[in-house]
Amino acid sequence: KKTLKQTLFEKIKEHRPRTKRLLKEYGDVVVDQVTISQIIGGMRGLKSLVTDISYLDPDEGIRYRGFTLEEVIKGLPKPKGGDMPYVEGLFYLLLTGDIPNQEEVMTVVDEFSKRRIVPRYVYEVIDSFPCCSHPMAIFSTAILTLNRESVFNRQYHAGLNKKEYWDATYEDSLNLLAKLPEIAAYIYNKLYRQGPRIQSNPNLDMGANFAHMMGVAKPYDDVSRLHFIIHSDHESGNVSAHTGHLVASSLSDIYLSISAMINGLAGPLHGLANQEVLRWLQEVMDKMDNRVPTKEEMTQFVWDTLNSGQVIPGFGHAVLRKTDPRYMLQREFSLKHLPEDPIFKYADMLYQVVPDILKEHGKAKNPWPNVDAQSGVIQWHYGVTEYDFYTVLFGIGRSIGICANVIWDRALGYPLERPKSITTDMLEKIAGIK
Numbered sequence: 145k146k147t148l149k150q151t152l153f154e155k156i157k158e159h160r161p162r163t164k165r166l167l168k169e170y171g172d173v174v175v176d177q178v179t180i181s182q183i184i185g186g187m188r189g190l191k192s193l194v195t196d197i198s199y200l201d202p203d204e205g206i207r208y209r210g211f212t213l214e215e216v217i218k219g220l221p222k223p224k225g226g227d228m229p230y231v232e233g234l235f236y237l238l239l240t241g242d243i244p245n246q247e248e249v250m251t252v253v254d255e256f257s258k259r260r261i262v263p264r265y266v267y268e269v270i271d272s273f274p275c276c277s278h279p280m281a282i283f284s285t286a287i288l289t290l291n292r293e294s295v296f297n298r299q300y301h302a303g304l305n306k307k308e309y310w311d312a313t314y315e316d317s318l319n320l321l322a323k324l325p326e327i328a329a330y331i332y333n334k335l336y337r338q339g340p341r342i343q344s345n346p347n348l349d350m351g352a353n354f355a356h357m358m359g360v361a362k363p364y365d366d367v368s369r370l371h372f373i374i375h376s377d378h379e380s381g382n383v384s385a386h387t388g389h390l391v392a393s394s395l396s397d398i399y400l401s402i403s404a405m406i407n408g409l410a411g412p413l414h415g416l417a418n419q420e421v422l423r424w425l426q427e428v429m430d431k432m433d434n435r436v437p438t439k440e441e442m443t444q445f446v447w448d449t450l451n452s453g454q455v456i457p458g459f460g461h462a463v464l465r466k467t468d469p470r471y472m473l474q475r476e477f478s479l480k481h482l483p484e485d486p487i488f489k490y491a492d493m494l495y496q497v498v499p500d501i502l503k504e505h506g507k508a509k510n511p512w513p514n515v516d517a518q519s520g521v522i523q524w525h526y527g528v529t530e531y532d533f534y535t536v537l538f539g540i541g542r543s544i545g546i547c548a549n550v551i552w553d554r555a556l557g558y559p560l561e562r563p564k565s566i567t568t569d570m571l572e573k574i575a576g577i578k
């Protein structure tokens with residue numbers, strides 16, 4: 145019986161010559177050109193990163209290792225009685241490109257379970273945060289605190305061979321991923337519940353264990369599995385994935401890299417949009433005295449937000465040009481499990497009115513909803529109404545994809561990332577203005 149690590153090592157050995165050949169024999173082949181608007185405009189669309197873990201097509205949405213999200217959810221093994229697959233199976237898929245069987249998934253579930261215990265000092269750091277700290281700041285710091293455990297650091301300073309970097313990074317990644325649900329549940333309890341902490345259960349998979357520690361009944365285990373799976377990766381250029389890769393490229397360990405990516409995810413144009421959607425909807429609900437607004441009333445709220453120079457959270461995307469399939473999956477889940485939920489009705493009304501308004505507004509290149517327009521609605525329905533916490537949930541999922549990416553970065557020996565900058569004077573000269 146092969147372990148995930150052995151299977152991964154075989155894949156790495158197969159892959160290394162491909163990268164080596166591209167570099168050695170085709171290194172000068174031109175892939176893309178860069179324009180002034182791309183340089184000033186956040187490098188939008190510039191093909192300058194490589195990953196095999198996922199690919200984002202503007203019209204179709206994300207594929208993990210070539211599989212659509214529907215295929216991933218249908219194809220990965222599921223726990224008995226669950227509608228959603230094991231998150232641990234997704235990690236196997238992202239790392240190896242293979243859909244694992246039940247036995248293969250269970251070896252990863254066991255690995256996570258063995259590594260789940262969080263050192264006491266992490267709780268002490270969380271406990272010492274001042275009041276009103278945002279959960280993302282606490283989450284990022286808790287992860288950073290674990291940096292002293294890094295296997296990679298220890299081995300690097302003892303003279304680790306470059307070829308083995310991936311192995312130590314794999315160990316760090318598993319050690320970290322296994323602890324994230326427990327860290328997140330602890331933060332949640334400390335900030336919002338203050339009751340006795342529910343201890344983790346070593347016999348449960350990641351999604352079920354998280355639901356158990358949050359104290360939320362079924363189907364919140366499936367909600368957690370779905371949430372972690374669909375948020376795990378979105379190719380390499382988004383702020384969190386790119387930050388994780390960039391920081392790791394200086395050989396910072398996985399704790400430093402994941403903590404950094406969490407900080408990027410915490411911005412309102414990125415992962416924090418999921419909390420902003422709920423905050424926005426709550427404002428509307430307050431103004432409506434909890435009555436579902438008519439289409440005309442909702443249209444007015446959306447225009448008021450736009451006219452005051454703010455974005456409509458949960459809509460638009462830097463790459464996607466159609467409705468995000470992650471949004472659709474969550475909408476389908478909501479239609480099945482919470483069709484009568486008032487917040488769902490609000491969110492669904494937004495889906496009906498916002499795209500046409502954004503088209504008329506004429507700025508956003510993509511008027512359609514993204515993943516964040518729907519995720520908080522589901523959390524709210526199951527009693528997790530503290531929307532400041534929603535991006536932490538996104539962060540658990542995203543860590544899975546970024547760890548897989550960083551392990552492969554190390555396996556393929558990707559170098560320090562260091563693009564070149566130029567000055568505005570230089571750009572004006574290139575443009576022929578000066």
Ligand code: NMX
Pocket residue numbers: 188412413414415417450454455456457458459460461462463507508509510514515516
């Ligand atoms: N509401 C209002 N204006 C928008 C929106 C929106 N939802 N989306 C884009 N625009 C504006 C954007 O602010 C920009 O305005 P200006 O020219 O004045 O700077 C203009 O449309 C062109 O932007 P785009 O090229 O369409 O989008 P860009 O790639 O720059 O940004 C987002 C992408 C996702 C940051 C942007 O669509 C946005 O701010 N959406 C709302 C926040 C959100 O939902 N973020 C979550 C994205 C998913 N995630 O999890 O990360």
Ligand code: MLT
Pocket residue numbers: 377378381382383384414462463514515
């Ligand atoms: C993500 O999941 O990272 C977001 O959709 C943002 C992006 O892909 O740019």
